[in-house]
Amino acid sequence: MRSRYSAFAVGDPDYLLASWHPDTRPASFELDAGLRWYRLDIVARTSGGLLDTAGTVDFRAYWRAADGTAGVQSENSRFVRADRHWVYLGEA
Numbered sequence: 001m002r003s004r005y006s007a008f009a010v011g012d013p014d015y016l017l018a019s020w021h022p023d024t025r026p027a028s029f030e031l032d033a034g035l036r037w038y039r040l041d042i043v044a045r046t047s048g049g050l051l052d053t054a055g056t057v058d059f060r061a062y063w064r065a066a067d068g069t070a071g072v073q074s075e076n077s078r079f080v081r082a083d084r085h086w087v088y089l090g091e092a
Contacts, residue, residue, distance in 0.1 A: 001057040001077065002040065004088060008061070009037040021080060021087045034066045054080045056092045 007015040013029045020026075039062040048055025058076040065071075076092040 005040045
């Protein structure tokens with residue numbers, strides 16, 4: 001989860017696509033260049049440990065737009081292991 005947030009923060013759509021499960025990954029993905037992501041709060045998680053194959057992360061990611069407006073992206077995300085790596089599956 002933190003690495004995907006970092007990819008949003010630095011503007012790396014290729015990493016976001018690579019860390020997305022192939023069953024739910026879109027063909028392409030564009031980031032909004034006018035948003036600056038500046039904070040991530042992990043609210044809760046389920047599973048996701050060393051021996052788990054699935055888990056969820058409830059988070060809040062904070063953004064600010066170029067025009068000064070601000071907002072929060074809240075989601076409870078599902079992750080699964082695929083080829084020994086955690087990948088984003090979608091909202092829980």
